[in-house]
Amino acid sequence: MKLFSNHSFILPFLCIVLFAGCARQPISRTKNIVYSPAQQLSLNVFAPKNKKQPKEVLLFIHGGSWVHGKKSTYNFFGRGMAHKGVVTVIMDYRLSPLTGYDGMAIDAATAVEWLKAHIAEYGGDPNRIFISGHSAGGQIAALVATDNTYFDSLKVKDPLKGVILIDAFGLNMYRYFNEASYKPVVYYSVFTKDTAIWKKGSPIYHLNDHMPPFLMFLGGKTNPAIITGNNEFYASLKKYEPSTQLITVPHTRHVGMIFSFLNPRKKAYGQIIDFMKYR
Numbered sequence: 001m002k003l004f005s006n007h008s009f010i011l012p013f014l015c016i017v018l019f020a021g022c023a024r025q026p027i028s029r030t031k032n033i034v035y036s037p038a039q040q041l042s043l044n045v046f047a048p049k050n051k052k053q054p055k056e057v058l059l060f061i062h063g064g065s066w067v068h069g070k071k072s073t074y075n076f077f078g079r080g081m082a083h084k085g086v087v088t089v090i091m092d093y094r095l096s097p098l099t100g101y102d103g104m105a106i107d108a109a110t111a112v113e114w115l116k117a118h119i120a121e122y123g124g125d126p127n128r129i130f131i132s133g134h135s136a137g138g139q140i141a142a143l144v145a146t147d148n149t150y151f152d153s154l155k156v157k158d159p160l161k162g163v164i165l166i167d168a169f170g171l172n173m174y175r176y177f178n179e180a181s182y183k184p185v186v187y188y189s190v191f192t193k194d195t196a197i198w199k200k201g202s203p204i205y206h207l208n209d210h211m212p213p214f215l216m217f218l219g220g221k222t223n224p225a226i227i228t229g230n231n232e233f234y235a236s237l238k239k240y241e242p243s244t245q246l247i248t249v250p251h252t253r254h255v256g257m258i259f260s261f262l263n264p265r266k267k268a269y270g271q272i273i274d275f276m277k278y279r
Contacts, residue, residue: 024083024264025050029075030122035091035114041107043091043114044071046078047122054125056276057087057115061108063135063169063258066190067096077261084269086276087124089115093140096190101170101201102150105143109150116159130162130276134258138168142203142233146211160212162279164272167219167257169226171233174198174205180225204233207240214244215275217268219252226254247271 026049032042048055058081062069071090081088093107108131116126133141144150145163170176173191177183177198191201199205214237218230234246249268252260260266 025085027079027082028122029079036107036110039094039107039110041092041094041110042071043089043111044075044078045087045089045119045122046075046082047087047124048082048085051123054120054128055085055087055123056128056130056273057089057119057124057126058164058272058276059089059091059108059111059115059129059131061091061093061131061133061137061140063133063137064095065184065186066101066104066136066170067186069095069137074258077258080261080264080266080269081272083264084273086273087119087122089119096186100192101140101143101190104140105147105150106153108140108144109154109156112144112151112159113154113156116156127159128161128276129159130164130279131160132164132166132272133168134166135169135254138165139170139173139201139203141165142168142171142214143201143206145214146203146206146208158212162212162276163214164275165214165216165230167217167222167226167254168230168233169223169254171202171229172204173202175202175232176225176229204236207236209240211240213241213275213279215272216244216246217257218246218248219254219257220248220250221252222254222257245275 028047028049031044034042062074071092074090078088078090091111093104115129120126131141145160151158191198237244
């Protein structure tokens with residue numbers, strides 16, 4: 001099951017059409033900032049130019065089935081959130097076969113560590129850091145937020161204030177590997193064939209009383225495995241945080257769940273900002 005396709009060729013045209021004429025906050029863009037010299041990984045920062053008051057910070061992790069994708073494809077999301085007053089960071093991370101899910105989670109935790117130390121320079125509040133991810137990026141975001149292994153390995157206290165999942169895939173890889181009729185071979189390079197590793201890499205098995213709150217978005221026409229995984233994860237989250245929201249976006253497929261943010265009037269922008277504001 002292929003969960004991601006490259007639609008970057010349509011971005012310049014759609015950005016011009018959808019963003020033309022919209023009232024937006026002026027922003028600055030700083031690209032290819034190295035956050036992990038050891039792994040030669042970088043990130044892009046999109047920030048409101050008005051720095052009078054520190055802003056909420058959102059780190060976004062792209063999808064791509066853990067094997068492809070790059071931060072530049074998703075700059076539209078960084079611009080969109082920044083125009084609405086949020087300092088937004090789009091990161092690159094190591095992909096399979098260079099590393100497994102655990103290395104990707106370390107990269108995400110390292111990016112958060114960099115934000116804690118440096119995001120104030122861009123007008124962000126280092127005490128108001130949120131993490132988000134689409135598809136496989138949602139699995140990485142949720143794992144870092146629920147399993148302290150990754151922050152502990154960096155000797156960093158988890159600073160996350162909340163998690164926003166956008167049609168996340170991989171929230172329970174143990175169930176997926178056991179029940180799916182077709183499992184792409186590339187997934188085994190990420191999670192191996194060890195059932196214990198499947199659980200270790202599944203955020204649903206790390207839920208706890210100290211994790212940050214979640215906001216979840218799910219496509220009404222997304223892949224069945226994603227629907228099953230999100231509904232299961234949501235039900236488990238509600239046991240810890242009854243106010244958790246799962247917002248279903250009607251008539252929207254998996255890839256469309258993230259590329260619909262090209263529309264600056266998308267309702268989810270306001271829902272994300274409201275979630276961040278009250279955490």
